[in-house]
Amino acid sequence: MHPFRKAVEDRDEQAVADLLAPNVVFTSPVAFKPYPGKAITAAILRGVLRVFEDFTYVREIADPGGRDHAFVFTATVAGKEIHGCDFLHFDEAGLIDEFTVMVRPLSAAHALAEAMGAQFDRIAAEAAAESAAQSQVG
16 A cells, blocks of 8 residues: 555544655645645645545556556545545655645535635644744754
């Protein structure tokens, strides 16, 4: 099992964050503008773990070189069944530097947008705190 899949399925937030490159770019299925940086990406993924119920990966697809992976999933958000895919690209160090999510159907995408919108103040605060802590360490 891929380490990313294991971390997500174990709901191990730290293990997920440890797999993110500092320059990772997260592209949301419900927001136009991508989110650059590890702190905001990790915070968004923690928010997703809070709003997704019955989350499971159903398929894992990888390119022969190992740098591109697709993880197909199902979950429930606000009573709506959602189907989606996490498209990940890994850098030379094996860290995720591109993270794109696609979801369907539209009714579930709307439910996800609403649920994540309700989380966004917390997500922004978590990302700011993490960025501040990183700047003190680095």
